[in-house]
Amino acid sequence: MNPIFQGLITIVVGVGGCVGYFYFANLILDRFIFPAKGPEAGRNINRANQVRPWLFLFPAMFALSLYLVYPVFGSFIRSLYNRAGTEFIGFGNYLNLFGDSAFQTAFFNNFLWVLVVPAMATFLGLLVAQLTDRLAWGNIAKSLIFMPMAISFVGASLIWRFVYAADPDIGIINAIRVYFGAEALDPLQVPFWNNFFLMVILIWIQTGFAMVILSAALRGIPEETVEAAIIDGANPFQVFFRIKVPQIMGTIVVVWTTITILVLKVFDIVYAMTGGNFDTEILPSYMMDFMFRDDGRATAVAFVIMIVVLPVMIWNIVQARKEMR
Amino acid sequence: MADLKLTDVEKTYGGTVQVLRDINLDIDQGELIVFVGPSGCGKSTLLRMIAGLEKITGGELQIDGQVVNDVPPSERGIAMVFQSYALYPHMTVRDNMAFALKIAGKSKAEIDEAVNAAAAKLQLENFLDRLPKALSGGQRQRVAIGRSIVRDPKVYLFDEPLSNLDAALRVATRIEIAQLKEQMPESTMIYVTHDQVEAMTLASRIVVLAGGGVAQVGSPLTLYEKPNSTFVAQFIGSPAMNLLGGKIVGTGETTTLELEEGGGTITSHYPSKPEDMGAPVKVGIRPEDMTETDANDFAYHGTVEITEALGEVTLLYFQKSAPDHDPVIGKLSGIHKELRGQDVKLTAAPEKVHVFKDDISLLYRDETVFLPGVQPH
Numbered sequence: 001m002n003p004i005f006q007g008l009i010t011i012v013v014g015v016g017g018c019v020g021y022f023y024f025a026n027l028i029l030d031r032f033i034f035p036a037k038g039p040e041a042g043r044n045i046n047r048a049n050q051v052r053p054w055l056f057l058f059p060a061m062f063a064l065s066l067y068l069v070y071p072v073f074g075s076f077i078r079s080l081y082n083r084a085g086t087e088f089i090g091f092g093n094y095l096n097l098f099g100d101s102a103f104q105t106a107f108f109n110n111f112l113w114v115l116v117v118p119a120m121a122t123f124l125g126l127l128v129a130q131l132t133d134r135l136a137w138g139n140i141a142k143s144l145i146f147m148p149m150a151i152s153f154v155g156a157s158l159i160w161r162f163v164y165a166a167d168p169d170i171g172i173i174n175a176i177r178v179y180f181g182a183e184a185l186d187p188l189q190v191p192f193w194n195n196f197f198l199m200v201i202l203i204w205i206q207t208g209f210a211m212v213i214l215s216a217a218l219r220g221i222p223e224e225t226v227e228a229a230i231i232d233g234a235n236p237f238q239v240f241f242r243i244k245v246p247q248i249m250g251t252i253v254v255v256w257t258t259i260t261i262l263v264l265k266v267f268d269i270v271y272a273m274t275g276g277n278f279d280t281e282i283l284p285s286y287m288m289d290f291m292f293r294d295d296g297r298a299t300a301v302a303f304v305i306m307i308v309v310l311p312v313m314i315w316n317i318v319q320a321r322k323e324m325r
Numbered sequence: 326m327a328d329l330k331l332t333d334v335e336k337t338y339g340g341t342v343q344v345l346r347d348i349n350l351d352i353d354q355g356e357l358i359v360f361v362g363p364s365g366c367g368k369s370t371l372l373r374m375i376a377g378l379e380k381i382t383g384g385e386l387q388i389d390g391q392v393v394n395d396v397p398p399s400e401r402g403i404a405m406v407f408q409s410y411a412l413y414p415h416m417t418v419r420d421n422m423a424f425a426l427k428i429a430g431k432s433k434a435e436i437d438e439a440v441n442a443a444a445a446k447l448q449l450e451n452f453l454d455r456l457p458k459a460l461s462g463g464q465r466q467r468v469a470i471g472r473s474i475v476r477d478p479k480v481y482l483f484d485e486p487l488s489n490l491d492a493a494l495r496v497a498t499r500i501e502i503a504q505l506k507e508q509m510p511e512s513t514m515i516y517v518t519h520d521q522v523e524a525m526t527l528a529s530r531i532v533v534l535a536g537g538g539v540a541q542v543g544s545p546l547t548l549y550e551k552p553n554s555t556f557v558a559q560f561i562g563s564p565a566m567n568l569l570g571g572k573i574v575g576t577g578e579t580t581t582l583e584l585e586e587g588g589g590t591i592t593s594h595y596p597s598k599p600e601d602m603g604a605p606v607k608v609g610i611r612p613e614d615m616t617e618t619d620a621n622d623f624a625y626h627g628t629v630e631i632t633e634a635l636g637e638v639t640l641l642y643f644q645k646s647a648p649d650h651d652p653v654i655g656k657l658s659g660i661h662k663e664l665r666g667q668d669v670k671l672t673a674a675p676e677k678v679h680v681f682k683d684d685i686s687l688l689y690r691d692e693t694v695f696l697p698g699v700q701p702h
Binding site: 224227228229232233243247249 | 376377399404405408410414415428429472476
């Protein structure tokens with residue numbers, strides 16, 4: 001069968017199935033299980049309304065339990081078994097991990113990523129949001145800055161491989177170095193700093209996200225508070241840092257933590273740029289190294305990542321709920 | 326503590342849309358000036374121009390004899406109270422009030438003294454450590470006022486400060502503002518409102534703005550008793566003044582008028598000149614100045630279509646003479662529900678009858694009167 005045709009059928013069946021589920025489940029509930037007629041019509045309507053949310057939530061809850069909750073427990077159990085999954089070894093995988101210098105490097109690098117990427121992306125996003133706010137061509141600037149969001153991490157990595165290319169005829173960094181008389185080098189092999197060159201890619205992608213959210217938050221600040229501050233004698237910096245930023249602090253925290261969670265998941269950039277060589281390994285890419293080869297160890301790394309993400313996640317959700325109130 | 330002088334001030338947006346023109350005002354120290362006008366008349370814009378939040382595109386603004394057109398807001402010696410309070414939501418009441426002084430680099434002792442003094446004046450001592458969201462609307466407005474007092478400005482600017490409050494609180498806060506003004510007789514205040522009661526009760530002088538210009542400036546009672554145009558006549562007072570068509574049939578120290586549309590002949594205390602004889606005029610009588618009469622020299626007679634008995638007074642709405650005319654309204658003291666459907670004759674004392682020729686009051690015939698060219702309501 002033609003693959004386009006196949007794809008179309010999949011879309012129709014998928015979307016149609018979803019719509020059909022909600023329509024027919026609702027119909028059956030109202031017509032046959034608790035019909036809104038007869039001597040108990042009023043009571044039936046109330047009962048149907050109590051059942052309806054659960055009926056509609058069921059597909060999502062089912063999929064989430066199957067693909068998220070079950071794997072959490074499954075992974076944990078798997079992480080307690082050996083490489084082949086045949087022998088229970090308790091916390092052996094975890095002990096091995098912490099003894100492995102590659103894991104320690106990945107953990108330390110990941111710590112740097114978590115420290116730098118969310119901070120820089122949020123700061124730059126805030127800066128761009130503020131600077132483009134009153135500009136006539138601000139929206140064009142924002143669209144350009146937002147664009148990297150639409151590129152996959154691997155795609156972005158490919159673009160940046162050109163930027164970082166060691167050949168001065170290809171890589172702009174080396175082109176500039178050579179122009180000023182320095183020797184060409186491979187930025188991705190510069191010890192320690194190569195981590196930051198990789199982080200730049202994710203910052204480049206995430207600044208757009210931070211900008212969009214913070215720009216909306218800045219617009220939500222009552223204009224009078226800014227005018228009152230101007231009359232009170234505040235200069236533009238004071239208005240920004242003492243009046244505007246504190247008022248959108250909740251949103252800043254949400255953006256910050258959301259990017260932090262993302263940072264703890266991204267493996268593609270390291271995978272595509274250095275393959276984890278030159279001491280650039282981070283936890284997710286370290287996990288990828290073992291996946292399908294030593295699943296016990298890979299799941300143990302996955303579990304470490306989950307435990308690290310969990311508190312950030314909780315804080316993120318708490319802040320986001322506060323914002324929505 | 327200062328006087329203000331506005332000379333030919335104008336505001337133009339984008340070089341073409343003129344919203345204010347030829348604004349000339351002299352405001353003395355210690356005055357409480359109220360800007361009123363129909364919505365969209367530019368009263369808030371004018372206030373924001375004085376504050377420095379809007380650019381003055383023409384003319385000159387002087388505070389204390391110094392031209393401040395290009396002086397930044399914080400150096401004009403003004404403080405502003407916003408309609409939405411504009412409190413900084415992340416700061417406590419104390420920090421809100423102290424913000425301007427902190428920015429100005431005052432010492433902690435100085436700041437504390439100023440904040441505590443203002444808080445005492447406004448009964449805010451117990452709320453100093455609260456955030457604005459933990460305060461009621463009236464308390465928030467007091468904090469906003471406190472924030473301006475702390476700065477000890479030369480001129481206070483109020484932009485519809487009471488319109489976010491409910492009716493009862495509005496009355497209470499209005500009285501508080503009046504008392505505050507009494508405590509600070511030296512301060513100059515400019516107050517923007519669309520509420521006539523606020524204007525009439527607070528103002529030492531009212532500036533009626535409409536159609537981009539100043540329609541009349543004067544004390545509340547001057548505007549009420551001697552409006553210079555039909556616009557001001559109908560804008561001040563509620564219900565609005567009745568305007569009846571008529572012509573002058575006797576001139577001199579007082580004027581005799583013959584009214585069209587169901588009217589008789591009455592006298593006004595407005596003087597007129599011999600050449601006015603026979604001129605078509607509009608005769609203005611406030612609903613509350615109308616009294617029932619049996620005499621032959623009545624001002625108006627018609628059939629009462631609707632009565633609204635409010636207890637202390639009864640409003641009589643007469644049948645309209647034409648569908649697009651406003652109905653004549655009478656306001657009689659006491660309860661008169663029985664007048665509904667009746668034919669009633671009304672008259673008014675000569676000193677309550679206003680005469681407008683070409684929409685300008687005969688009392689102001691020798692002055693330049695700005696006619697806004699818009700409807701008062």
